[in-house]
Amino acid sequence: MTGPLPDTMAAPLRAAAGFVSFTEVEAGAHRSYNEWHLFDHLPEQYALPGVVGGQRWVLTPALAAAGATASAPLDRVHYVTLYLLAEPLDVTLTDFFHHGIALAKAGRFHQQRTSHLAGALRVECAHAAPAALVQPGVVPFRPGTGVHLRLEDAAAGPGPSDLGDAVLGVPGVAGVWTFAGAVPEDGPTAGLRLTCAWLDGDPSTVDAALTAALLPPAPDPGGASGPTFAGTLAAIDPHAPFGWFD
Template identity: 35%
Template sequence: MSTERLFLTFTHLSDATRHAEYNAWHQLDHLPENQLLPGVAWGDRWVRTPECAAAGHVGDVAFEPVQYAIAYGFRPPLESALRDWTDLNQRALWWGRRPELAWTERRSVGFFHPVKEDAAARVLVDAAALPHRPHRGIHLTLSRTAAPSAPTGASYFEALDRKLIPAVLTVPGVAGAATYRFAEGASGFGSPAPDADGDLVVRLLYLDGDVLETSALVENEQPDWIGRSSAPGDVEHVLLSTPMRSIRPWEWDWFDRG
């Protein structure tokens, strides 16, 4: 696995006039500095455009404002990788290179353990290469699930691994999938994590087909992946399930159109 630990956060802007400024800072300054660190295996970010939001599902209103997802994968040794990464974020404050803090809000910041990565047979590359392989976007699902040690949880995770993920990997435009389970919160990197985060699961689909068309195909062929009918207390309660687009440099006008 290329990802020993995943960091994930969702953000939205409290000042709608600053999307270009935010993306210029993150894509041209912050992200390259982080990817330079030897312990960072990869870093990426995606945008939940208005069209993506309309095509997705929100099962917890706290995630309705989400506009961006930011993720970093870390390689071992984790202690030094996370120390260097944290130190860079602190030094950026002293450099005066964190302009976004006054008008950016974060949600569900945390670290996740990798569970499994799977690549569609047609893409040929190893599953560990998926974060490094170009893609047009992702479909991200954040859920609360029953514990895998409980009978209902064991059945759910067996079906996810043996049936649901293999079926989704056959959908045209889906290049691969990755599943992560919650490890710990990330104090100092955003809003405090909500209670009982130990049952959080993240599922990512890497999409090399058109993001909206591929997401529609996934929902049509495997509606359980989206979880629109899930509710609190179910074996899986989907909090957010949404397509998100990859961010291309200098093309940052999604929230200005129309």
């Protein structure tokens, strides 16, 4: 059975913000990092009532070479993690950071990783591709093949409606969310917009189409708002050998 949902089934977004981390892992530590994050750290976040979702993707060497672009230091990134956070954001973020500190004190934090940018951005808009059938708010929870991410200056780059129209027209894109407005306002992500397109098609094929359809990410003309990034990352099989960088 297909078709739009009745209005009585439409639901508001549970997530009010996304916490994103662009991570580099030391050579030789990818297996231990993936095992730690997939089977320990990420599941632990669901102990917090304000964490409603969490995913991590890999920028494989093949996808990086195919068309990913990034300014320093994000040109060294191997993985991107996105946690979806619910209101009240001040409470959720306080719990989130305190939980991370507690896990680290318990010896349950990976030491051979560097997060080159980590911070929260408010959800700006959310759209689902018509072929996906689902509501925009549940797009992140569909089984997927990866994501296409853009990080750029919020004022200099295209607006969310323009980005959404361009991205949703590409086959293999299930939906797109944009995030803008740092939490707190002076946080590391201040002045940036993150666009996240969830994929259900072959990442390499979708990447080629998106690269052709989108301009490179826009930097701040004054160079004040931080780094830029654009690239397609693959979903991670938790039982894979994690050998992309061997």
